[in-house]
Amino acid sequence: MNGIHDMGGMHGFGAVDRRPDEALFPEVWQGRVCALAGYAMGAGLANIDAFRHAIERMPPDRYLSDGYYGRWLYALETLAAERLGADAAVERPDHMGSVVREIDREPRFAVGDAVRTWNRHPQGHTRLPGYARDRRGVVADVHPACVYPDTNADGRGESPEYLYTVGFESRELWGEEAEAAATVYIDLFEPYLEALE
Amino acid sequence: MTADHRHESDSPALRTEAIEALLVEKGLVRSAAVDALVERYEQDIGPLRGARVVAEAWTDPAFRARLLQDGMPAIRAAFRDSGGFGDNTDSHVARLVVKENTDTVHNLVVCTLCSCYPWAVLGLPPAWYKSPAYRSRAVREPRRLLGELGLDLSPDVEVRVWDASAEVRYMVLPQQPEDTDGLGVEELAAFVTRDSMIGVERL
Structure with a gap:
């Protein structure tokens, strides 16, 4: 939200x-x-x-x-x-056990893949920060599948998704006011991401 | 009970008593257990754990490599004698990721959406880490923020900010201070500050 x-x-x-x-x-x-x-x-x-x-x-x-x-x-x-x-x-x-879950599909993205975050404004819980919506980044790490907070927060179940660390250049996030030589890394679930050609 | 039993005018202390009484009545908590957990937070769980991990990494290259590969398994194995830090203070966490500072890279940890923090190695977060000022600024102007906190980074040092938005926790492995070669793990751990492991200080 x-x-x-x-x-x-x-x-x-x-x-x-x-x-x-x-x-x-x-x-x-x-x-x-x-x-x-x-x-x-x-x-x-x-x-x-x-x-x-x-x-x-x-x-x-x-x-x-x-x-x-x-x-x-x-x-x-x-x-x-x-x-x-x-x-x-x-x-x-x-x-309070670990949120890691086994799922029977492979991660869609690999380290080095260029991705864009989705531009969605759900009324419920989500873990894509607003400042990183509709932004281009590069996958820096692939984590195990985890409980998906967007559905787990309101009773729709765990529906686990792969989790990625995605790096965003400061300028991509903050435009001309961005500080030099800074990268922000954010942990994002697979549904938030689409492949960039 | 009414749909919303909140008494807005009551002090937080009174409201806490009320919610504790309700949770006890419903069988969800025992007050004695709450007492014990508060005591553990205050006395047992703190940044000393992280400091020992850092000192161990400075003195043992093989441990350092394992720590940077996958934090919690490395720590559990290395600190088995002290329980491997295996209490359940942050047990829903998926991974602990440790990022090393170098001469040309500086790492900084934040959680802009709430205040996620590596409880297992650093204890509970300090107030400033949870403040709107830190959460809002660390991702947008990390250099200026660090400068205000007394850490002026050279322009050729790359800043990497880790916004812990899921159940991965981040800790910074600071660089070993100069002229400390040959010291033992316990002596070295005394150099390691909590804030250096969050990334707002360099040692």
């Missing part, structure tokens, strides 16, 4: 505030939320993709104001409200 979470390339967020000795959890509730989310997902409240999508569905102002673990808290509340009602049953427990 075209949401506030899709931050790559945005202007206006200022300087990075890198403090050397911050606490891992400055407030006690943040640590509890971190652990609660792990256990609740492991027990079947939601898979990792549905959890990320619950965060993305937050109102954008809350996404920015609630902070990292505040977003996790919001997502837990959303998923609990949607899934822990009187009649609702939790999903099959997600044992």
Whole structure:
């Protein structure tokens, strides 16, 4: 979805505030939320993709104001409200095992292949960042097939797809304002890609 | 329970208590287990693991080659005595990919869509890594961003930014500091900072 979470390339967020000795959890509730989310997902409240999508569905102002673990808290509340009602049953427990799956077809692309990303704006969850839509890149790595987040996030199943690391020249992404000698590598699922002649 | 039980005016601490009570009541979590996991995050899982991996790679070329080939199997085999880092802190991850810095290549890790981070070797991410400023800028203007953080890269150093948009996790293998040849793994590990393994520092 075209949401506030899709931050790559945005202007206006200022300087990075890198403090050397911050606490891992400055407030006690943040640590509890971190652990609660792990256990609740492991027990079947939601898979990792549905959890990320619950965060993305937050109102954008809350996404920015609630902070990292505040977003996790919001997502837990959303998923609990949607899934822990009187009649609702939790999903099959997600044992948080690896997302790698065996599939009975070969990868369409190989290292060195030129590809273009698709130009789609799905309302649901997807892992193609907006800044890399409809862009030309080169396959840099071929990974095993993995659970496809776009379908796994909303109950349509795992439908595993091959995963690729695709390198994009900075200029292809950012045009004339691009910095020199920079490449951005993004991990993209096979359906996002088409072969370039 | 109502369709949306969220009490917008409550503090995050109160809301956390409420959601914990609900998850316990529904049998999804036990509070004692939550206590134990928080303690583990705070005390056991941190960048020290990554630092030992880096130091090992600096001193053992065969391990370095295996690490760059496929991160987690190499680490599990090399650190078997300490459990191979085999806890389930990030177990849905497909691969750990380690990228080495050289005199002419600098690597930087980000996750623009959420804040994916190699928990298994670096622990939980620092606040700045999760900030909108870092997530938005690392892919568009990495050189300027690194310069603001005190790392001025020469124009002939190529920057490679790794946007961890799926379940592959990335860690940077920094270059070994000069004049540290002959030191042992434990001594070398003390030179390795968390931020050098994310790529916002060079040692």
